[in-house]
Amino acid sequence: MRVLEAKEVTTGYGDVEIIKNIELYVNDGEIVAIFGSNGSGKSTFLKAVAGLVPLWNGTLHFGSERIDELPAYERVKRGVALAPEGRHLFLGMSVEENLLMGAWTKRDRVKQNLDKVYGYFPQLKEKRGSLAGDLSGGQQQMLSIGKALMSEPKLLMIDELSLGLAPAVVDSLAQILTRINREEGISMLLVEQEVSLALEISNRAYVFDLGRVVDSGRSDELIKRDSIRKTYMGLA
Amino acid sequence: MDTGLQLLIESLLLGGFYSFMAVGFALIWGVLNILNLAYGSYIILGAYLSLFLFRYAGLDPILSIPVSFATGFLFGILVQKLIFNRAMKLEPFMVLIISFGLDVLISNALNLLFKADVRSINVSYGGDSFLLGEVIISKVKLLVFVLSLLLTFALYLFLNRTWTGKAIRAVALDRDGAMLVGINPSQIFLITAGLGTAISFSSGNLYGILQGFTPFDGGLLTVKVFLISILGGLGRIESAVAGGFLLAFIEIFSSFYMGEGWKLFVALAVMVGVLIFRPRGLLGSKYYGEAQ
Numbered sequence: 001m002r003v004l005e006a007k008e009v010t011t012g013y014g015d016v017e018i019i020k021n022i023e024l025y026v027n028d029g030e031i032v033a034i035f036g037s038n039g040s041g042k043s044t045f046l047k048a049v050a051g052l053v054p055l056w057n058g059t060l061h062f063g064s065e066r067i068d069e070l071p072a073y074e075r076v077k078r079g080v081a082l083a084p085e086g087r088h089l090f091l092g093m094s095v096e097e098n099l100l101m102g103a104w105t106k107r108d109r110v111k112q113n114l115d116k117v118y119g120y121f122p123q124l125k126e127k128r129g130s131l132a133g134d135l136s137g138g139q140q141q142m143l144s145i146g147k148a149l150m151s152e153p154k155l156l157m158i159d160e161l162s163l164g165l166a167p168a169v170v171d172s173l174a175q176i177l178t179r180i181n182r183e184e185g186i187s188m189l190l191v192e193q194e195v196s197l198a199l200e201i202s203n204r205a206y207v208f209d210l211g212r213v214v215d216s217g218r219s220d221e222l223i224k225r226d227s228i229r230k231t232y233m234g235l236a
Numbered sequence: 237m238d239t240g241l242q243l244l245i246e247s248l249l250l251g252g253f254y255s256f257m258a259v260g261f262a263l264i265w266g267v268l269n270i271l272n273l274a275y276g277s278y279i280i281l282g283a284y285l286s287l288f289l290f291r292y293a294g295l296d297p298i299l300s301i302p303v304s305f306a307t308g309f310l311f312g313i314l315v316q317k318l319i320f321n322r323a324m325k326l327e328p329f330m331v332l333i334i335s336f337g338l339d340v341l342i343s344n345a346l347n348l349l350f351k352a353d354v355r356s357i358n359v360s361y362g363g364d365s366f367l368l369g370e371v372i373i374s375k376v377k378l379l380v381f382v383l384s385l386l387l388t389f390a391l392y393l394f395l396n397r398t399w400t401g402k403a404i405r406a407v408a409l410d411r412d413g414a415m416l417v418g419i420n421p422s423q424i425f426l427i428t429a430g431l432g433t434a435i436s437f438s439s440g441n442l443y444g445i446l447q448g449f450t451p452f453d454g455g456l457l458t459v460k461v462f463l464i465s466i467l468g469g470l471g472r473i474e475s476a477v478a479g480g481f482l483l484a485f486i487e488i489f490s491s492f493y494m495g496e497g498w499k500l501f502v503a504l505a506v507m508v509g510v511l512i513f514r515p516r517g518l519l520g521s522k523y524y525g526e527a528q
């Protein structure tokens with residue numbers, strides 16, 4: 001069963017085409033990674049799935065439903081969540097208020113979900129009264145993920161998990177994500193510059209270049225491939 | 237009699253009203269990014285509506301606040317849908333021009349309907365005042381002050397305690413972030429436009445018992461709510477309240493010590509100072525508008 005299936009997805013900004021004919025799917029329970037050079041359209045693709053950028057061509061199916069015509073807020077209701085590039089937290093609200101806003105579409109289970117998020121991220125519980133804008137980078141990333149979890153997603157997309165964070169913080173976040181994937185059965189689509197990390201935590205991966213998928217496959221096979229190791233991991 | 241103390245009390249009483257009057261303008265500006273030059277005329281519309289209800293239905297302006305509120309809410313939503321939603325798709329400058337046109341339209345329509353004469357709403361308790369120590373306090377001003385604070389506090393509770401109110405703040409803080417949690421920004425924009433306009437109409441009821449008014453008083457009121465928003469800053473209610481009290485103090489003290497003609501000049505000078513030294517206003521929210 002596929003959670004997400006993108007077919008021939010093409011879009012851009014203004015007149016400029018950024019991604020073309022992207023074919024990508026995520027199976028139920030899978031962690032899928034996307035990597036590729038800067039500006040190759042990874043963030044644009046995630047925004048297109050979330051509904052922040054309209055498609056020019058192609059289709060998006062979520063489960064059995066076609067979602068590419070739905071506005072962003074309708075997609076959230078169905079279980080699409082994005083922890084976006086730049087995080088887009090409500091910096092002037094407290095940590096807990098941010099989480100509560102995350103529950104906008106799931107108001108009847110706020111309490112359980114809040115406990116769950118605090119369970120995965122105890123630091124957020126300690127900082128629940130602080131302004132989101134006053135958190136450290138790692139804590140903001142936790143909040144971004146926690147906010148997405150509050151909507152009980154079936155597919156959690158995270159754009160640049162590791163960007164600007166210390167390696168130790170990234171490791172612990174990665175561990176928590178695999179736990180969430182296992183325990184909650186949430187499928188994930190991760191955009192990650194840190195290719196070794198991306199391939200370690202994912203089942204499958206796609207390589208983007210200049211707005212197209214140029215390679216894809218099982219992560220444990222990609223990580224052994226010379227071309228990938230040379231181009232994206234700086235290894236011989 | 238202690239003049240300083242009397243002026244201080246007058247400033248406080250007026251400041252409460254100014255805060256409430258401006259909070260709708262600041263809300264619309266902060267959330268929708270619309271500098272609505274017709275806002276002052278909305279206040280005057282509310283004043284005429286309350287005059288009309290007073291004359292023909294015998295309804296006290298205080299009791300007709302809910303009517304003004306509801307009418308303003310609907311009016312705000314209608315204008316947003318028919319006019320501003322379209323204008324917002326064009327250049328930001330267009331919104332300004334269109335709101336100016338709306339101001340001209342409203343004031344001239346009022347002029348046709350009611351003539352340019354100064355109107356006042358003469359409530360029975362209008363002239364009463366009492367002595368507190370050595371200070372004379374007008375009952376009407378005190379009543380307007382208390383109601384203004386109560387209504388402003390109600391708005392504060394709404395924005396901070398209800399789902400819809402929080403969504404309004406969320407959209408103001410980060411529109412994409414709001415869409416990503418499932419908020420429909422267009423719907424929030426409509427509610428905010430309705431709420432801001434409801435506040436302007438309601439403050440018209442209070443304005444109408446404080447002083448006489450004509451169809452063309454809206455322009456000056458727009459200048460005042462603009463000054464208040466700049467002085468206090470955008471992004472939260474406390475800012476409009478701070479700005480409201482500050483403008484009242486400036487007006488009352490400068491017109492007493494320097495002359496009536498000076499008060500706007502002094503207020504503008506202070507505004508320039510604030511813009512230079514505290515560009516976010518006295519109490520502008522630290523993170524407001526950073527992630528747009």
Ligand SMILES: Nc1ncnc2c1ncn2[C@@H]1O[C@H](COP(=O)(O)OP(=O)(O)O)[C@@H](O)[C@H]1O
Nearest residue numbers: 013014018036037038039040041042043044045
């Ligand atoms: N909002 C935008 N408006 C115009 N161009 C954009 C916008 N966002 C991204 N781009 C352009 O689209 C291209 C792909 O960007 P992006 O999807 O962010 O790539 P990646 O996430 O892979 O680094 C870049 O050339 C970038 O400059």
Ligand SMILES: [Mg+2]
Nearest residue numbers: 042043044085
């Ligand atoms: Mg990116």
